[in-house]
Amino acid sequence: MSRSNEVGFDALVQGCLSDWRAYCQHDFVRQLGEGTLHPEAFRHYLRQDYLFLVHFARAWGLAVYKSRDMNELRQSLDSLKAIVDLEMGLHIEYCAQWGIGEQELAQLPEARETVAYTRYVLDAGNRGDLLDLHVALAPCLIGYAEIAKWLVAQSFTVRGDANPYEAWISMYISPEFQAAAQVERDWMDQKLAKQAPERFDALAVTFREATRLEVDFWQMGLNAGDVNA
Ligand SMILES: Cc1ncc(C[n+]2csc(CCO)c2C)c(N)n1
Numbered sequence: 183m184s185r186s187n188e189v190g191f192d193a194l195v196q197g198c199l200s201d202w203r204a205y206c207q208h209d210f211v212r213q214l215g216e217g218t219l220h221p222e223a224f225r226h227y228l229r230q231d232y233l234f235l236v237h238f239a240r241a242w243g244l245a246v247y248k249s250r251d252m253n254e255l256r257q258s259l260d261s262l263k264a265i266v267d268l269e270m271g272l273h274i275e276y277c278a279q280w281g282i283g284e285q286e287l288a289q290l291p292e293a294r295e296t297v298a299y300t301r302y303v304l305d306a307g308n309r310g311d312l313l314d315l316h317v318a319l320a321p322c323l324i325g326y327a328e329i330a331k332w333l334v335a336q337s338f339t340v341r342g343d344a345n346p347y348e349a350w351i352s353m354y355i356s357p358e359f360q361a362a363a364q365v366e367r368d369w370m371d372q373k374l375a376k377q378a379p380e381r382f383d384a385l386a387v388t389f390r391e392a393t394r395l396e397v398d399f400w401q402m403g404l405n406a407g408d409v410n411a
Contacts, residue, residue, distance in 0.1 A: 189382055190371035191324060194317070198390035205321065205393050206329050210400035215333045217345035221280075223407025224347065228277050230296045230402065232287045235273055237300035239265045241307060241319060248312045258312075276349070295402040299395035306388050313373050317385045320370060321393045327363030330354035 195202050210227070213219035242265060245258035274284055303322075307315030316323075333339050334355055342348055353359060374382065 188371070188375040189377070190374050191320065191367050193374070193382070194320065194386055194389040197386040198393055201390055201393045201397065205325060205396045205400070206332055208397060208400040208404075210404045211329055211333060212336075212338070213404075214347045214350065215336055215339035215345075217340045217347060219347065220407025220409075221346070223403045223405075225280055225282060226406030227399075227403035228273075228280055229282055229287065229290055230293050230399070232273055232277065233290060233292050233296050234300055234399070235265065235270055237296075237304065238319075238322070239270070241300075241303050241315065244304060244307045245312060245315055248307060248315060250312070254312060279349075293402055295395070295398045299392070299399055302391060302395055306392070310388075313377075314385065314388060316366070316370060316373075317388050318392045320366070320389060321396045323366045324363050324370075325393070325396060326354050327360050330360075 210219065210223065214224070239262060242258055242262035246255060246262060249255040249258050274287065277287060278284075303315070303318040306318035330351060333351060334341070339345075339351070341351065345351070374385070377385065
């Protein structure tokens with residue numbers, strides 16, 4: 183747990199609160215909660231998320247490379263294996279339920295928003311160390327847990343079969359996913375508490391940029407459902 187007199191993940195959020203809210207409470211998220219999101223918006227998001235996950239797996243490969251001891255190596259390798267062996271397969275199955283086949287996924291052109299976000303994360307890790315990489319990944323890893331918690335607390339959110347996006351909500355609100363996000367948060371709190379102020383400020387910039395790129399990713403999805411566009 184982060185203590186109030188120490189900087190941690192919460193301080194990263196406080197450093198870019200308006201961007202963080204724009205991400206966590208984005209219209210894409212709200213409409214997903216209401217169940218009113220245009221299915222094409224969701225499909226576009228799912229397709230690009232497949233490409234996102236491929237680069238996300240590469241980011242864990244980079245984390246393996248940037249690891250400096252056996253603990254870090256094991257943690258990074260476990261994450262890499264989880265995404266490659268498990269989560270990619272689940273995503274492919276989920277896409278199939280939305281009428282998106284594996285063949286289509288394999289041939290997808292990458293949207294600029296996907297390129298921007300994933301390459302930003304990989305560059306942050308490449309030029310920095312393991313902490314820079316984790317901070318660049320934090321909006322993704324911890325953000326989705328926060329988004330799910332926020333969503334289920336809103337009165338407009340529809341749960342159960344009446345919402346076509348129930349599976350998405352239930353995956354990210356699941357105790358397993360929430361616990362994994364908490365592990366990441368604890369790791370980050372512990373690392374951030376040891377950083378000098380200038381170093382923290384540089385990390386906060388990376389966090390804010392990655393958060394803004396997540397906003398763009400939602401907006402990309404929303405735009406794809408705009409029939410007038
Ligand atoms: C654009 C985008 N941002 C974040 C996530 C969430 N996410 C991707 S991989 C992962 C780790 C464990 O599954 C999490 C939480 C996403 N799917 N797409």
